[in-house]
Amino acid sequence: MAAHFLLIFLDGLGLGKIGPDNPLSEPAAMPFLTHYLGQPLIAKAQSVQQNVLLKPIDATLGVAGLPQSATGQTTLYTGQNAPKFLGRHQSGFANGSLRSLIDHYGLFRRALLQGKTATLANAYSPEYFYAIAQRKRRYSVCTLLNLLAQLPFRMQYEYDQEKALYWNITGEAPPQIKEARNPISPQLAGQRLAALSAEYGVTLFESYLTDYAGHAQDKASAVKYLQRIDSFLQSTIHHLPPHVTLLVTSDHGNVENLSTKHHTLNPVPLLAVGIHAHDFAPVINLTGITPKILALL
Ligand SMILES: [Zn+2]
Numbered sequence: 595m596a597a598h599f600l601l602i603f604l605d606g607l608g609l610g611k612i613g614p615d616n617p618l619s620e621p622a623a624m625p626f627l628t629h630y631l632g633q634p635l636i637a638k639a640q641s642v643q644q645n646v647l648l649k650p651i652d653a654t655l656g657v658a659g660l661p662q663s664a665t666g667q668t669t670l671y672t673g674q675n676a677p678k679f680l681g682r683h684q685s686g687f688a689n690g691s692l693r694s695l696i697d698h699y700g701l702f703r704r705a706l707l708q709g710k711t712a713t714l715a716n717a718y719s720p721e722y723f724y725a726i727a728q729r730k731r732r733y734s735v736c737t738l739l740n741l742l743a744q745l746p747f748r749m750q751y752e753y754d755q756e757k758a759l760y761w762n763i764t765g766e767a768p769p770q771i772k773e774a775r776n777p778i779s780p781q782l783a784g785q786r787l788a789a790l791s792a793e794y795g796v797t798l799f800e801s802y803l804t805d806y807a808g809h810a811q812d813k814a815s816a817v818k819y820l821q822r823i824d825s826f827l828q829s830t831i832h833h834l835p836p837h838v839t840l841l842v843t844s845d846h847g848n849v850e851n852l853s854t855k856h857h858t859l860n861p862v863p864l865l866a867v868g869i870h871a872h873d874f875a876p877v878i879n880l881t882g883i884t885p886k887i888l889a890l891l
Pocket residue numbers: 606663805809848857
């Protein structure tokens with residue numbers, strides 16, 4: 595079977611020093627991954643096992659200042675050094691010139707040009723697109739990646755058909771939102787995502803839990819979210835189809851240092867699990883992932 599890739603993006607997750615400000619150094623935070631990799635996700639974490647690779651990769655990309663989301667995510671999904679292109683790290687959303695990079699080099703569009711398939715597994719709401727139309731919101735990088743490839747967005751009915759995930763993994767809505775989403779366990783979310791990845795050349799899922807916890811400097815919620823991510827990854831790996839290689843990475847550090855509400859200069863993890871895991875060994879920064887996926891597809 596052709597090689598498939600499942601990319602799980604965890605916003606704001608770096609590899610930092612062990613200590614009271616790093617929730618990833620709490621044994622309770624990621625018990626599965628710590629056991630699976632033989633170490634916690636902390637500074638210099640490396641693991642090479644059969645079909646498993648973990649290494650730190652650089653997120654600063656040779657540009658001064660703290661790495662930010664729009665340039666980091668654009669780099670991840672295009673293979674182009676977006677902060678170098680712009681001359682700075684850019685936070686939040688993708689503006690005109692980042693949009694042109696995504697249009698030219700976007701992973702989804704190029705996968706389609708190679709005759710492969712791609713999908714964004716995140717569930718979207720009509721309210722999101724209304725807010726964009728009213729210019730109250732702007733497109734995120736992954737939204738543009740999907741849009742510029744002219745691919746459909748997954749909506750609530752696909753969530754109900756077990757074919758989409760909410761960005762927070764479980765679909766738990768904050769109490770002020772009345773809309774029923776039928777929350778699911780992280781285990782079930784992992785199972786659904788693994789099943790979806792069997793059908794597409796490239797499947798992308800994004801979660802921002804770690805970046806939110808990092809900006810909030812809230813250790814209790816950081817540990818809770820890391821536990822959720824840990825159960826989710828455990829289930830995804832357990833249910834991973836044999837022709838799918840899982841990649842887990844981030845755009846910049848944040849949650850691993852709760853002494854600051856800002857991003858960090860720390861490297862981010864690149865975890866690869868599956869038959870092509872070791873092909874990602876030469877990747878040293880955020881630019882390396884998309885070209886490698888496209889070469890292996
Ligand atoms: Zn952030």
